[in-house]
Amino acid sequence: MPFGELVCGSPGSGKSTYCYGKHQLFTALHRPISIVNLDPANDNIPYPCAIDISSLIKLEDVMNEFGLGPNGGMLYCMEYLEANYDWLEDRLKELDKDDYILFDLPGQVELSTNHPSVKNIIRKLTKSGFRLAAVHLCDAHYVTDASKYVSVLMLSLRAMLHLELPHINVLSKVDLITQYGDLDFNLDFYTEVQDLSHLENLLNQQSPRYAALNMQICSLIEDYGLVGFETLAVEDKESMLHLTRVIDKATGCVFVPPPSVGQPPDTVDASHMPATQRPNMYSLMTSAAGPIRGPRSDVRDVQERWIDAREEYDAWEKAQWRKEGLQVQEEAARQRAKIRERTPSSKPSGSQAKKP
Numbered sequence: 001m002p003f004g005e006l007v008c009g010s011p012g013s014g015k016s017t018y019c020y021g022k023h024q025l026f027t028a029l030h031r032p033i034s035i036v037n038l039d040p041a042n043d044n045i046p047y048p049c050a051i052d053i054s055s056l057i058k059l060e061d062v063m064n065e066f067g068l069g070p071n072g073g074m075l076y077c078m079e080y081l082e083a084n085y086d087w088l089e090d091r092l093k094e095l096d097k098d099d100y101i102l103f104d105l106p107g108q109v110e111l112s113t114n115h116p117s118v119k120n121i122i123r124k125l126t127k128s129g130f131r132l133a134a135v136h137l138c139d140a141h142y143v144t145d146a147s148k149y150v151s152v153l154m155l156s157l158r159a160m161l162h163l164e165l166p167h168i169n170v171l172s173k174v175d176l177i178t179q180y181g182d183l184d185f186n187l188d189f190y191t192e193v194q195d196l197s198h199l200e201n202l203l204n205q206q207s208p209r210y211a212a213l214n215m216q217i218c219s220l221i222e223d224y225g226l227v228g229f230e231t232l233a234v235e236d237k238e239s240m241l242h243l244t245r246v247i248d249k250a251t252g253c254v255f256v257p258p259p260s261v262g263q264p265p266d267t268v269d270a271s272h273m274p275a276t277q278r279p280n281m282y283s284l285m286t287s288a289a290g291p292i293r294g295p296r297s298d299v300r301d302v303q304e305r306w307i308d309a310r311e312e313y314d315a316w317e318k319a320q321w322r323k324e325g326l327q328v329q330e331e332a333a334r335q336r337a338k339i340r341e342r343t344p345s346s347k348p349s350g351s352q353a354k355k356p
Contacts, residue, residue: 003253004101004130006122006165009137010155011107014172014234018137019104020047021234025244026100034099036092039106040077041070050099051091053081074108078117085124100253101130112136113158122163133166133250134159140171140231141180143190146202150214153193153221160226166250168230170243175233175306187303191229196222231302242296249292 007015019035026033034050040059045052057080062073081088095101105111111118112134125132136159142148160167171191177183184202188194196218203214221227230246233239248254296302305313 002095002097002099002101002130003248003251003256004103004132005247005251006103006105006132006134006163007137008105008112008134008159008163009107009172010109010139013107013137013139014232015104015107015137016042016046017234018135018172018232019102021240022102022244023047025237025240032096032099033102034095035102035104036088037104038078038081039104041074041106042104050095051088053077056081056084056087071108071110074106074111075115075117078106078111078115078121082117082120085121088121089124089128103132109155109159113155113162119163122165131251131253133168133247134163135247136160136167136169137172137232138169138229140174140177143171143187144177144180144183145206146184146199147206147214149190150196150199150203150217150221153227154217156227156229157221157224167226168243168247168250169227170232171229172232172234174231174239174302175236178307178310183307186300187231187307188299191231191299193221193227193229231296231299233306236296236305238295239302242292242294245292245294245297 007019009015016039023033023035035047036051037045037049038053040053040057040062042054057077059070059073059077062068062076062080063070066073066076068076092101105118122132136156138152138156142152156169160169183190185198189198197215199218200211200215204211207214230243231239232243245254296305
């Protein structure tokens with residue numbers, strides 16, 4: 001069975017947009033990918049969908065038949081999927097063994113923090129051989145407000161404890177963060193979840209009545225020491241590549257070579273095995289111990305790109321795009337010129353032809 005991601009997050013955090021961007025990225029990288037839509041209320045799916053839960057159950061039908069609201073109907077749909085897990089399993093078996101699987105979950109946060117159905121489905125998937133990581137998307141604009149930031153920390157921590165998977169928390173839409181105001185601290189304070197006692201003054205200004213409660217919540221988050229964030233701008237290729245490397249390292253996909261890579265000498269040929277069972281002895285230790293490097297691997301570079309010097313970077317990127325466009329046009333013109341060229345034929349005349 002293949003590697004994959006469980007994409008979760010609150011409504012509007014960019015889950016479907018992220019899945020579409022991931023599909024475009026993997027297609028450009030020639031990595032096979034399939035997306036599973038598990039949101040029965042998602043009528044406008046932007047990405048090519050390999051498996052759609054709406055062919056099993058629809059939220060609108062559940063609401064009409066049982067008189068439930070949107071949230072209650074969504075919980076019923078997930079319970080129905082859990083009870084009919086064999087439907088999902090049969091369709092997953094039809095996919096290619098090397099496909100990377102994205103599971104696009106609904107936006108109801110209780111599904112990834114409290115309700116047992118999604119957790120039970122995950123357990124069945126892992127027992128069948130899937131190696132999954134939870135990618136929890138949170139809108140980056142929450143970090144511009146101290147109380148919202150603390151609530152996002154609590155939500156992320158609860159999802160980590162509930163799903164029991166390798167977990168990557170992501171601040172999505174980081175390219176739009178400046179539209180919501182200035183940050184009180186540098187971006188690395190929020191991504192690395194540094195000393196939360198620095199938020200005390202800000203929290204006291206917003207809600208002095210709950211000052212003691214706020215600090216107890218911050219202390220609880222720091223006691224666990226689990227929460228941290230990556231950043232994401234879906235339209236930025238480097239940001240998507242960096243997040244992909246982080247997820248591949250969390251799932252173990254980074255240790256698996258493609259089928260075309262030759263085996264080390266004196267080892268058993270495993271090229272016909274599924275991706276999760278192919279060893280990669282060449283890069284095992286270097287991948288496990290080495291840091292992830294790249295243009296967006298340092299959060300300080302992310303802050304410079306999207307907050308401190310965004311206009312300068314935008315102007316530079318537009319100049320690079322124009323240069324690349326001119327290069328493409330020149331290459332196309334050269335190709336057309338080659339087609340128009342005619343080489344003179346060198347056929348011998350009749351008098352010069354040799355007699356048999």
